[in-house]
Amino acid sequence: xxxxxxxxxxxxxxxxxxxxxxxxxxxxxxxxxxxxxxxxxxxxxxxxxxxxxxxxxxxxxxxxxxxxxxxxxxxxxxxxxxxxxxxxxxxxxxxxxxxxxxxxxxxxxxxxxxxxxxxxxxxxxxxxxxxxxxxxxxxxxxxxxxxxxxxxxxxxxxxxxxxxxxxxxxxxxxxxxxxxxxxxxxxxxxxxxxxxxxxxxxxxxxxxxxxxxxxxxxxxxxxxxxxxxxxxxxxxxxxxxxxxxxxxxxxxxxxxxxxxxxxxxxxxxxxxxxxxxxxxxxxxxxxxxxxxxxxxxxxxxxxxxxxxxxxxxxxxxxxxxxxxxxxxxxxxxxxxxxxxxxxxxxxxxxxxxxxxxxxxxxx
Amino acid sequence: xxxxxxxxxxxxxxxxxxxxxxxxxxxxxxxxxxxxxxxxxxxxxxxxxxxxxxxxxxxxxxxxxxxxxxxxxxxxxxxxxxxxxxxxxxxxxxxxxxxxxxxxxxxxxxxxxxxxxxxxxxxxxxxxxxxxxxxxxxxxxxxxxxxxxxxxxxxxxxxxxxxxxxxxxxxxxxxxxxxxxxxxxxxxxxxxxxxxxxxxxxxxxxxxxxxxxxxxxxxxxxxxxxxxxxxxxxxxxxxxxxxxxxxxxxxxxxxxxxxxxxxxxxxxxxxxxxxxxxxxxxxxxxxxxxxxxxxxxxxxxxxxxxxxxxxxxxxxxxxxxxxxxxxxxxxxxxxxxxxxxxxxxxxxxxxxxxxxxxxxxxx
Numbered sequence: 001x002x003x004x005x006x007x008x009x010x011x012x013x014x015x016x017x018x019x020x021x022x023x024x025x026x027x028x029x030x031x032x033x034x035x036x037x038x039x040x041x042x043x044x045x046x047x048x049x050x051x052x053x054x055x056x057x058x059x060x061x062x063x064x065x066x067x068x069x070x071x072x073x074x075x076x077x078x079x080x081x082x083x084x085x086x087x088x089x090x091x092x093x094x095x096x097x098x099x100x101x102x103x104x105x106x107x108x109x110x111x112x113x114x115x116x117x118x119x120x121x122x123x124x125x126x127x128x129x130x131x132x133x134x135x136x137x138x139x140x141x142x143x144x145x146x147x148x149x150x151x152x153x154x155x156x157x158x159x160x161x162x163x164x165x166x167x168x169x170x171x172x173x174x175x176x177x178x179x180x181x182x183x184x185x186x187x188x189x190x191x192x193x194x195x196x197x198x199x200x201x202x203x204x205x206x207x208x209x210x211x212x213x214x215x216x217x218x219x220x221x222x223x224x225x226x227x228x229x230x231x232x233x234x235x236x237x238x239x240x241x242x243x244x245x246x247x248x249x250x251x252x253x254x255x256x257x258x259x260x261x262x263x264x265x266x267x268x269x270x271x272x273x274x275x276x277x278x279x280x281x282x283x284x285x286x287x288x289x290x291x292x293x294x295x296x297x298x299x300x301x302x303x304x305x306x307x308x309x310x311x312x313x314x315x316x317x318x319x320x321x322x323x324x325x326x327x328x329x330x331x332x333x334x335x336x337x338x339x340x341x342x343x344x345x346x347x348x349x350x351x352x353x354x355x356x357x358x359x360x361x362x363x
Numbered sequence: 364x365x366x367x368x369x370x371x372x373x374x375x376x377x378x379x380x381x382x383x384x385x386x387x388x389x390x391x392x393x394x395x396x397x398x399x400x401x402x403x404x405x406x407x408x409x410x411x412x413x414x415x416x417x418x419x420x421x422x423x424x425x426x427x428x429x430x431x432x433x434x435x436x437x438x439x440x441x442x443x444x445x446x447x448x449x450x451x452x453x454x455x456x457x458x459x460x461x462x463x464x465x466x467x468x469x470x471x472x473x474x475x476x477x478x479x480x481x482x483x484x485x486x487x488x489x490x491x492x493x494x495x496x497x498x499x500x501x502x503x504x505x506x507x508x509x510x511x512x513x514x515x516x517x518x519x520x521x522x523x524x525x526x527x528x529x530x531x532x533x534x535x536x537x538x539x540x541x542x543x544x545x546x547x548x549x550x551x552x553x554x555x556x557x558x559x560x561x562x563x564x565x566x567x568x569x570x571x572x573x574x575x576x577x578x579x580x581x582x583x584x585x586x587x588x589x590x591x592x593x594x595x596x597x598x599x600x601x602x603x604x605x606x607x608x609x610x611x612x613x614x615x616x617x618x619x620x621x622x623x624x625x626x627x628x629x630x631x632x633x634x635x636x637x638x639x640x641x642x643x644x645x646x647x648x649x650x651x652x653x654x655x656x657x658x659x660x661x662x663x664x665x666x667x668x669x670x671x672x673x674x675x676x677x678x679x680x681x682x683x684x685x686x687x688x689x690x691x692x693x694x695x696x697x698x699x700x701x702x703x704x705x706x707x708x709x710x711x712x713x714x715x716x717x718x719x720x721x722x723x724x725x726x
Contacts, residue, residue, distance in 0.1 A: 032430060061634055065428055067395060067627040120724045123717055125488060125521075128641060129648035158488075159716040221716065240719035264430040268631075271424055275637035278491060285492035288716070289708035303715060311723045345652035347725060352666060353522040353584065353651070354486055355721055356603035360674045361483045362710060362718070 032262045036070040041090075043083040043100035046076025049287075050224055054155035054249055054280050055099035061272035062265075070265055072097065083201075090252040091147045098252035099154060102140075103184045110325060111143045111335040115151070117247045119185050119318035122343055124156045124246035124281050126350070130342040131248070132274075139335050148255045154273040155249035155280035158288070160241035161225065162306060163218030164209065164234035169306060172313055181205060181217040186243030189317045202228070209233040218243065222291035223284055231299040238304050242314055249280065395625045399433040404453075406446040406463035409439025413587055413650075417518035417612055417643050418462035424635035425628075433628055435460060446564075453615040454510045461615035462517060465503075466547045473688060474506045474698040478514070480610045482548055482681035485706055487519040487609035487644050489713070493705040494611070495637075502698050511618040517636040518612035518643035521651070523604035524588065525669060526581030527572065527597035532669060535676055544568060544580040549606030552680045565591070572596040581606065585654035586647055594662040601667050605677055612643070 040059065044052035059072035077083035086098040087105045102112035114121075115136070122130060130136040131153055144151050163182070167174060176194035187197030198214055208214045210233040217234075218241070219225050231237075251273045258266065295301040326333040403422065407415035422435035440446035449461040450468045465475035477484075478499070485493055493499040494516055507514050526545070530537060539557035550560030561577050571577045573596040580597075581604070582588050594600075614636045621629065658664040689696040 061630060064630040065627055065634060067625075123721065125644065125648055129645040132642060132645040133649035159720045161716070222712075239715045240723050241716065242720060242723055245720050245724070246717075262430075264428055267424060267427040271428060271634055271638045274641060275634045278637060278641045279495060281488065282492040282495040285488055285709060285712075286496035286705075289705075289712045292712050292715070293708065305715075305719065306723075308726075312726070315723070342649075342652075345656065346648060347721075349585075349648075349652045349655050350721070351725065352602045352655070352668075353524070353604065354609075355718075355725070356668065357522045357605060357608050358486065358710075358713070358718055360603050360605055360669075360678070361608070362714065363671075363675070 032264065033069075034262075035068075036261075036265065038070065038072045038096040038257075039080070040072050040074045040097035040099060041077075041079075041081050041086050041095045042074060042098065043077055043086050043104060046074075046079065048076075049227060050157065050220070050280060050284055051155065051249065052076065053283070054276050055097075055251070057276045057279060058099075058154060058251060058269075058272045061275065062268055065268045065272065066265060070268070074099075087147070087149070087252065090149055090254050093148075093254045093256065096254050096257045100250055100252065101247060102151070102250050103247075106184065109143050109147065110329055111139075111332045113184060114335045114339050115140045115143075115153075115248060115250065117244055118322060118339075119189060119243045119245075120315050121245055121339070122346070124158050124248075125354075126343070126346045127246050127248050128153070128156070128277070129346065130339065134342045135338050136342075139338060143331060143335065144252075145255070150253045150255045150258045152251040152253070152270055152273040153248050153277045154251035155277055156284075157220055157244070157247045157249075158281055158284045159221075159246055160218065160244040161221050162238040162241050162243070163216055164225070164230040165216040165236040165238055165304075166209065166212075166234050167215045168236065168304075169238065169310060171307060172310055175310065178216060179214045181208070181214050182243065184243070185318065185321055186218070188321050189243070189314050192317045192321070193313060206230065206233060221284065221288050222295055223287040226291045226295060231295055231301050235302060236304045237295065237301045238306055240306070240311075242306075242311060242318075248277075395627065396432075397625075398431075399624075399628065401433065401435045401459040401620075402443070403435050403437045403460035403462060404440075404442075404444050404449050404458045405437065405461065406440055406449050406467060409437075409442065411439075411587075412590060413520065413583070413643060413647055414518065414612065415439065416646070417639050418460075418614070420639045420642060421462075421517060421614060421632075421635045424638065425631055428631045428635065429628060433631070437462075450510070450512070450615065453512055453617050456511075456617045456619065459617050459620045463613055463615065464610060465514070465613050466610075469547065472506050472510065473692055474502075474695045476547060477698045477702050478503045478506075478516075478611060478613065480607055481685060481702075482552060482606045482608075483678050484608055484702070485709070487521050487611075489706070489709045490609050490611050491516070491519070491640070492709065493702065497705045498701050499705075502701060506694060506698065507615075508618070513616045513618045513621045515614040515616070515633055515636040516611050516640045517614035518640055519647075520583055520607070520610045520612075521644055521647045522584075522609055523581065523607040524584050525601040525604050525606070526579055527588070527593040528579040528599040528601055528667075529572065529575075529597050530578045531599065532601065532667075532673060534670060535673055538673065541579060542577045544571070544577050545606065547606070548681065548684055549581070551684050552606070552677050555680045555684070556676060569593065569596060584647065584651050585658055586650040589654045589658060594658055594664050598665060599667045600658065600664045601669055603669070603674075605669075605674060605681075611640075 055074045081089045086100045089095040090098040102115040105112045178195040181198045190197045205217045326336040418437045444452045449463045452458040453461040465478040468475045541558040544561045544563045553560045568580045689699040
């Protein structure tokens, strides 16, 4: 027994010093120290500028901040699931994470559109404020809860352009019969105004414009549009982007996987997504400048503003559609009322603050 | 020798298993595992809404994301150093961190003002884009390098109000002799327009307005101004806040301390500050709505817009002062040229994107 005790002595000493080592790592339990290798599927081509860089940057920040404890591998659209399969993949847990835009899922969750943006709705700053400090995030989590998905805002394109046209829009008559690629509520508005909304994936738009299959298309804004080369096959670049005033992107997380994470990794993911939410808007804001100058100065693109009466009619129709949709679905109505009230208040406030300043600066 | 070897066996086994335990914590070396207890001094009262909550939230996020490895204790102005002692405290290393506004340090680093904001300059989104994706952050680090300080953007008030007045401003004549609390370049503009800029700390403004020591004061915006009770002692609330279009706050870090941090803690601090940068703007955007309504609807405050000719003259003078300051100092000129070019491009772009959209939405 004596020899055995002697044998055990260094064991006891080392176990005690060993646990001290672990404490220095500030880890409180087994779960805290487990390594995580997660897969993230996106609705964008791999490394697509702006949109597609959001999940890449979130993955990098999470790995760095967790000191390698959590690694996230990002897959472009079609690599593991198709672009429009992202929501289901995260919902059923085949993938822990996704990156996309809420308005893609309007067929499953009609209220999801408000968390990307709706025609004549909130700008980037305003949707951030509504989501993070105005009750929006709580509603969003309620909307995605039945799908076992936990959403976090993760990027914003800023106000988009209305898009590329091969027909002039001088009056409401010119909208009639116009074949335009425009998804979501924007497409419904065009239809009710007499146009023909078309659904096409981004990669087919160039050829469709070139061959006259469509008369017009919306995409994002100068930075993304320039890379697609639309300036080669369309004459007019119309603004404002009444249909997408500040589209917010989303990080989707399987709720079971999220709940099982140690707290520090939850905060790391949430904070990384918030930082990237602004970073993507910063990137669009900085790059759109230069891209628009190149489109106009180098490629001779003709910038056109939609006539006031066309915009006014689109606004009337947009509000009709939003009201009709809200009347049909209790949860849509709940989200719509919150969004609408915030919009009324924030736009009143911005009239005396930022809008009034910008007018004074630019005059 | 034989017994000694037997003795050492468990030691060897345990050392090897012990280092595996440490690996599970994803820590790569001794520095990575060290605990950090840092002190952060601020230019704001402890827990002051908006401004003062930025460092509190950064501290909380850093502690949570590092799983307790880094703790930051936040001190309000005057608790350890006075409000205007923050820069020196971080520079000389008596405190590792500070939170303030760059324009406070114009006496030491005249170029610092651009990283908060200048009259008729960039809005919140625009200064974020310039700083993070337009070359601003590199210039800012160059400006603070001689002071051994590493700056990170950390909060934004959005466009402020021009402020509280007991005299009507109907023309440039009304500006002559006006005693107004307004710091920085805004104060220089007022002086050149014939007014009398006054320097007073926030806590003395209420009494100074009440007793007529000053005719007017600027502060921040409805959310902060309401808590100070200015509505009780001033008649008119003027806009737009031409002097502070989107004031960015700063997290200051002693450069030696920053350089000595392990990479994962650097990324944690940087990301926390970026997330809080947006969060503070979200808070102001959401809360200013309600506060302005309360000021107008409950307290009967009279909202007034500055006359166009007064704004136009302030703009002319502002640009004169900015040009004169740039001519006097090489580094100021370098920062000014970058800021000015970005402003020209981004304001041209925003005219066809967000500004044009907001006009269409609000009409």
